[in-house]
Amino acid sequence: MATFSNTQTSRLSAVNSFDTMMGAYNYNYMRKFGDQSRQTSQPGASTRTASAGQKAQVQDAKVVKKTEHGSKKADRRGRPRKISDELLQKMIQMIESSNGDVSWEELGQAVGVEGVHMQTIRNHMVKEGYCKRISCPQKWLTLKARETRMQYALAHQHWQNEWRSVLFSDVVNFGLGASRKARVFSRRDERLCEDCLQAREDADKSIYHCWGMVGYDYKSPLIFYSVEGSSNGVMSQQDFITRILRPHVQPVATSKRMIYLEETNSAYDHSGNGPSMVQAFMESVNLPCLLNPDSSSDLNVFKDVILILKKRLQKRYIANEIELKRAVLEEWDKITTREINKLVDSMKTRMEKVLARKGMPI
Template sequence: MDFRMCIACSKRYTSPRLKETRVEYRRVMLEKYPDAKDWRHIKFSDACHFGWGPQGRVHVIRRAWERHCPDCMPAEKDQKRLHCWAAVGYDFKSQLVWYDIPGNSNGKMTMQVYRDHILEPVVGGWLREGQSFVLEEDNDSSHGTSKSNIVRAWKEQSSLESFFNCAQSPDFSPIEKAWQGPKQYVKKRPCLGR
């Protein structure tokens, strides 16, 4: 089946099906927000995880159409993590919101943590201040991607307008690139387990 195991590296190619999905997503979004000024009221949000401690190599299995090479850079296998969330937009940047995920060692945010530590105190605060915005989120299940859950109920009750970014398309959200600087800085700190 032409599967290969290699050391995890960042994937640079997309499948033909994902390319079609991305084109369709962009078409729909440009119909909804056709002018550049229409995007000024969108707050792009994302979570980031900073890891420290013993490092290891993560092996992954790549499909035939994905990039694979023998010299892939090893990804870090973090033993400890700090989690934070933020949002950016036109002439806007939020504070970093640090949160913990009790009982969860893999770093995956839960819907309860998202609602109780981010939506209610932070996003809800913006709504109570009277700010008018649309919240962009990635397709993480903790953001309430299913039809009925506590996050979707909170959004409806709070009248929060939001949309999910196209799956596997982090380059469509400007906040994704904002994490690179802090992560590179943290990696250079010798006191963090290197």
Template sequence: MKDFGVGTYMAAQKKMLSQSHIDARIIWGFDRRYWQLDAFKKFRWCDESHFATCLQRQARIHRRKGYEARNALSKTQFRLKRQNQSVHVYGVIGWNFKGQLHFYTGSGIGGRLVQADYMTILKEIVAPDWDKDCILIEDNDGPHGTKGKGPNKVKALKDLLGIKWEMNPANSPDLNPIETIWRIIKQRLKSRGVIFEEAVLRRAIQEEWDKITLDEINRAISTMPDRVAALNERNGRPIPY
């Protein structure tokens, strides 16, 4: 197979999209089809990420080299989070901005984040560095309080703190540039070899976050117009970002 440019690689992991999610992504992309980079500079993107100690098992596939081939729908793996993820972090990025990395253990089952935990993050991590002219982009996880049209305590706290926010389409990490930053950090952690101790992993994550430059963040954000174009070309289906 090597003679035909086909090798063995780990599958790219994607979330499964229902038709309703695809429809919401189509609308999101259509509304932003004429946006240029300057339109995205007013946003700050946030999300949690999860890291695991020890060796990780991922499905292996045969494909050609290249980013497009890696993200082809027939070469992606739809799966849930791994069970041994033990280090949970929260971060915020924006144009020329990198927030404080926050390690947390949620008070939910298995250390999962709940609304009370997220409210603490908003008050202690997001609000102190908040620019009133910015808009916080969140996903639709329950702790973020973005689901539903009615009021809730998380939305009320954002109003109190002066944090304007918008929700990304459901199951759309490919539309959030902070995922690019998490990917860079995880790739750099792999180069350190297998990490078995949680304390060592936490220090390594912090070190790699500190190494992330504003240029790297700005490059990730500068891909947003291309992401929108790719989303529209694929009619709302996953894009190679």
């Protein structure tokens, strides 16, 4: 058991007395000043709460003011319209009566629009649903035309070597200069209407009108002809018999026992009721004839041969009419019978595609 000396005992008693005194002092201090500190802290809390509420009210007022300012700004947002509704209606009326040979600038000037860029006029008209687009170069297939194509394909879907006995022919026009594509004004839902369709060849003035005929292992001379009073090269029925059928078609078809494929809308004038002079002539000389469906250039091999010819002409520089005729004859001579035979043998596949597409173009 530990023992302490008198000195150590005195020191412990002094420490305990000091701790007892400090504890009593802290107790009396807290009783005297503790309630006052709590009472003084409460007003400060309420002050902070009031200041926070004032700040929230100020912020709400700023938001309301900003919203009101933003709404007023939204009402007057953007520049004033450069084209009034009245002028816009005038341009629409002019477009409805126009044939498409007017530019956007001319359209604006015609109704009195000044100081406005062409693109601005175009943007306004596009918003109204009008645009200026390249006219469709071919007549759109009607339901009746599709049915005719289907009947034609059904009647010849089993032909294969029989197509090698067919003579494909048509007329073609040649002119100088880059081909200008015809443009028309139309709404989006009027793209295929009858008034918006134009023949692409009518956009350029043709210099030469030609007729030709091809078949399996056969290519006729390219026949140049002129027609007085006709700008598209359409001949009368008597001229077609005299210039084309009798000297060029009848001898070949008779000697090789070939079938002549006749186009319904190009070489000669098909107007008139009843049997035509051309049909009467073919019957008189026992010339077998196969009628190509209307609007079916994709079923005429001669059209593909002419496409080859024109693509090759585009690679040549031609300065005048004399060089044009020389170039046409040279490129026509370069087309081989091998190229023609390949196209003729594709006719069976074309009939299958017409049936698969339900008469639509292939």
